Amino acid sequence: MSAVAAPDLREVNRRFYDALWRDARLIQPQRFNTWSLVDELATGTPRRLEIAPGLRPRLPIAGTAFADISAPALRQLGAHGGHAVQAQADALPYADDSFDLLCAFDIIEHIEGDEAAMAELARVAAPGAVLLLSVPIHMAAWTVFDEFVGHHRRYEPEALLALLARHGFATQRSAAHGMQPESTRLLKLGMWFLTHQRQRAMWWYNHVFMRFALDTQAPLALQPGMIATDGVDTVLLVCRKAAAA
Template identity: 85%
Template structure:
């Protein structure tokens, strides 16, 4: 059953001010990216079999900052993002799109059965506040799908370019989850970032200096190649061996009520 606004009532508090550099990253990179990009249906990602399994028993769903790469079913899912171009397209496809920040979500406590945050909390200066909000809106027993880049030793210019604030060490990531009442159940290696540093640098140059041309290639060539070469997602109980892993996907369970439980 699709989520309704009555099932996930919004709070009326306005979006608070955040650091100017975070908003500037969104304006200069992500708004430009999503303005010229196409929405890719979640069924095209290797996460879909996992998501379909989880969503079947989760009528109340939230995805945080998906841009135009949503992983949850679009129709009936609540989406919170700060990018207006992304929100317009998500709403046009049946999503319940709301402009909001990760550390001030406009939803009631315990509002969702499935919460998804792919490649987002590493962008947020106050990741503790963001995790507290995810815990607040997740009902007891809810599932959290979370993906983040790991290992600070793997930091590259690409991390700076897209506005990462950190990469997570696996032990610190598990501790962050535990502080907010999430218990890890399964994990997998994840991510679609090219391994070639030369290709990454070339892409960053074109996005900076020739964005229209870069977006043509991104939409019609590189994204299609990336989608077509995704390996099947291989989930393992607990935390996988993270050696040589760039990004990890975690399936967690909300074990308490409020984040302070």
Template identity: 65%
Template structure:
């Protein structure tokens, strides 16, 4: 038990340090982008109801759930401070140790986070713990280990998921996939990614300025509409997937 606890602490410290080096500078110089501007908004709008308790984990300054009425948890102090400045109920925290009671959220959102965590089982267990029976989980992850690139390592990914293994892992923690869609804003050009990584490594201030003021606004403007299908999509050639999951009672299903 001691070794497990020590390993968890070590992994959390590594995640905090990786975030401090990469994401803290990004959020320090970035502006908050309202959730209405993302292609996820029609989906989110269809899921919002009153009364409802909502949680979004690791939104940075790109929240997908409404600022008002949502609890936000992020590891980054600059991101939390800016969210709070916009009236958000935001606090620092880790997905592996969420500061909430069991089963209190009706809608949980975790985009681009579990692939960054060394112990993704611990993260999914926490997502399941805080989700109420029948709750909706919005989750996005990169797919196919064979498509691993230097960019994955650069931004702090620990893994990519095989589609069927992902389905089984979610089921282990009580989540059933109801809908899914192709997701993500990563450029397809490997040369463009290589150039971006070079500038982030050697010309960080200039690279962040271009990202925040040019590439991110363009990416938001030219997003493709989400096309949701029932269950898990045919994931061949899909780089990243968005999943709409339902929290089920594992015991009753068994």
């Protein structure tokens, strides 16, 4: 299956996530199973950037730069001490070599021009910077959920590693990741409520489903290099940008 065509994927994403974050609660990064990894990497690293976190940031909020297209998310991130700007991943308003730790969770699959987005991440990353990246993998696993939330593609693991390498990032560690329900029936039910009864759906999402998902997260099991990806829906990669010659 090839990448999914859409007449204006950026606008689809903006409408969907503006509506989602307008009624959602900001969740502190300490609640996610990525926190021990993030805490290790962020300690003593003040130059941090997270791309399009919405209200689910993984990096420490205070002092971190956040670039997102969603105004409701940016308002809350700024109110909690983040340096929040409205910007797109393929046109970042930062100087070259500005950051030592970058994070892009479940983002580049939403962008038609993923080469441009990766080029921007590489441009603003200082030599030796760490990039935390997560993406859905295997186009054969495509579901209606991918289309509903504005995905442009899923990645084949070898193609993902090649994309990173073209922009100077080497993969050091990886792990299975993601909080998407496995039940297709549950996904369809959730999407129906988000479409037809958004306020009720958001109440359940904030007060029940998200809390349950956070409480039942499996520990992050990082392994060297790329993990075996059979049966994996989303992969998290710890990458490092090549140091200056």
